[in-house]
């Protein structure tokens with residue numbers, strides 16, 4: 131279906147819109163560019179007297195759309211290389227034939243030969259006397275590269291998958307939930323690394339230094355609990371920064387927990403960080419927490435009713451403890467959706483609908499925390515697109 135879309139990129143239905151792919155840069159959300167709504171050609175719906183075949187072809191529009199389709203295709207090629215370790219393996223080998231690369235990566239030679247041609251065609255690989263080596267852009271797609279482009283490729287494919295599911299589900303209204311993320315076997319293992327690559331540095335440089343509650347928890351060797359912890363990157367970041375803080379991460383996906391356990395052990399943090407596969411509803415901690423954090427997870431449980439859920443979090447906190455919620459901040463005015471970041475939020479909200487979720491406003495999070503007996507304070511980051519709401523339980 132995707133290849134058909136690439137072959138016939140300009141058959142827009144009247145009034146239809148097309149997603150814009152990312153250009154290849156390291157910006158944290160850039161892959162969501164793929165979802166950007168762009169101007170459609172004049173619509174025969176709006177002008178029913180003119181047949182569609184007579185619509186004028188705006189050369190600028192056509193050229194832009196072609197470029198966007200080309201960019202999406204380049205990221206598709208990158209995705210295949212990222213999730214099958216081809217960039218990483220070729221980096222390790224330095225130079226290799228496609229057969230040698232396939233063998234070293236444990237992949238089928240026929241597929242790898244065709245991938246090498248495609249990756250060469252778009253400039254990820256250079257030809258070195260019949261062997262391949264990574265170009266600078268190809269090197270940047272290595273997951274281990276500084277400011278790796280890996281998350282751009284992963285997010286681009288995830289966006290395409292979620293868009294395809296939304297397109298089909300719109301016909302019935304079905305909202306299958308979290309499991310949609312696990313439908314693509316090659317995407318799921320990369321979901322956590324993608325989020326970590328997108329948000330860990332932002333957390334460490336912008337959020338952790340200005341939210342004093344983390345240092346307070348550390349000072350008393352307290353327990354920070356991360357609900358919906360994914361790959362556990364948040365607790366790892368806290369544990370690296372605060373040497374006495376202990377952590378417990380809970381997540382419903384067994385695969386996420388296995389990854390979190392492995393990554394914490396690899397960093398020598400297994401002694402202070404534990405992870406368990408568990409539903410975060412009906413929380414009953416054996417040790418009350420000094421801090422309960424939820425990053426991009428509260429909106430996953432919101433539609434079932436936030437009040438009882440937040441009261442249960444408060445019940446699991448020590449007196450004087452804090453809940454720290456980090457969420458994308460849904461804007462109060464629709465006009466804000468026209469900015470690049472707003473477009474990404476709007477597309478995310480569409481895909482969240484598939485999962486039974488919707489994005490939240492910082493104000494409504496604070497309001498519900500207050501209703502649960504806590505004292506909330508909202509901090510806004512990234513020009514108001516990211517909200518961290520810290521809510522204290524009375525001592």
Ligand SMILES: C[S@@+](CC[C@H](N)C(=O)[O-])C[C@H]1O[C@@H](n2cnc3c(N)ncnc32)[C@H](O)[C@@H]1O
Nearest residue numbers: 325358359360381382383409410425426427430
């Ligand atoms: C968008 S991800 C965020 C992951 C992580 N907090 C991060 O920032 O990278 C949301 C996470 O919440 C988890 N989650 C959602 N609902 C859950 C539930 N009811 N019980 C446990 N985990 C849940 C999902 O499995 C997923 O890992």
